[in-house]
Amino acid sequence: MRPAHQGAPGLAHGGVLATALDETLGSLNWLLRTIAVTGRLETDFRRPVPVGSVLHLEAEVTAVAGRKIYSTATGRLGGPEGPVAVRADALFVEVKVDHFIDNGRPEEIRVAMNDPDQIRRARAFEVNP
Ligand SMILES: CCCCCCCC(=O)SCCNC(=O)CCNC(=O)[C@H](O)C(C)(C)COP(=O)(O)OP(=O)(O)OC[C@H]1O[C@@H](n2cnc3c(N)ncnc32)[C@H](O)[C@@H]1OP(=O)(O)O
Numbered sequence: 291m292r293p294a295h296q297g298a299p300g301l302a303h304g305g306v307l308a309t310a311l312d313e314t315l316g317s318l319n320w321l322l323r324t325i326a327v328t329g330r331l332e333t334d335f336r337r338p339v340p341v342g343s344v345l346h347l348e349a350e351v352t353a354v355a356g357r358k359i360y361s362t363a364t365g366r367l368g369g370p371e372g373p374v375a376v377r378a379d380a381l382f383v384e385v386k387v388d389h390f391i392d393n394g395r396p397e398e399i400r401v402a403m404n405d406p407d408q409i410r411r412a413r414a415f416e417v418n419p
Contacts, residue, residue, distance in 0.1 A: 291341050302339040311363045311378040314347040318361055319382065320411065322351065326359055326382035327389065337367065337375040346370050357384040 297303025312331055319326045339345055348370070349363035359382040366372035390399055402408055 291339055291343050291345060293341055296341050300341055302341060302343075302345075304333075304335055307335065307339060307345075307365065307376045308333045308378070310345065310347060311349075311365060311376060312380070314349045315361050315363050315378065315380045315382070318349055318351050319359070322354070322359065324359065324384050325387060325389075326357075326384045328380060329358075329383040330381040331378055332380070333376065333378045335376055337373060339365075339367065339375050343367055344369065345375065346372060358382075359384065 291302045291306075295302045295306045297306070308331065311333060312328055315331075316326075316328065344367075346366045346369050347363060348366075349361055351359060351361045353360040361380050361382065363378045363380070364374055365376040367375045
């Protein structure tokens with residue numbers, strides 16, 4: 291957690307923590323080879339997360355039912371064995387690429403399609419799922 295992530299003095303902002311959980315959960319879609327967006331994100335804030343601390347994030351898919359992907363994520367202070375600071379339950383809903391084409395701006399879609407980092411990220415999951 292960096293100073294830019296601060297909400298209350300010295301502590302990470304809850305919205306930033308929810309974003310970190312959402313991003314971690316969203317990464318699971320790479321493993322499922324599915325395009326999906328967050329439909330629901332329920333977050334528990336169990337301990338304050340100090341600026342300067344490391345948040346260890348872990349996520350797993352708990353169920354898939356049709357287009358619905360249920361998943362859960364945990365953020366622990368300091369490392370994988372640290373105390374749970376935040377957790378989330380999420381529902382992602384599978385969408386077609388049209389979801390972005392119909393609702394997003396063409397400029398950003400073009401940039402994303404040509405972004406080597408996106409391609410590298412997808413390939414990383416191919417070799418190390
Ligand atoms: C490629 C990189 C992707 C990265 C993603 C990163 C994560 C994000 O931040 S995504 C951005 C935030 N999320 C969004 O903008 C999503 C906005 N919402 C939507 O576009 C739509 O509501 C969407 C696509 C989720 C669902 O709409 P639609 O495709 O019409 O499906 P819909 O029929 O309403 O729902 C499908 C199923 O999910 C269920 N469902 C949808 N939303 C919810 C919800 N909030 N709570 C519970 N159930 C829900 C429906 O009840 C339905 O269930 P069933 O099949 O059993 O009837």
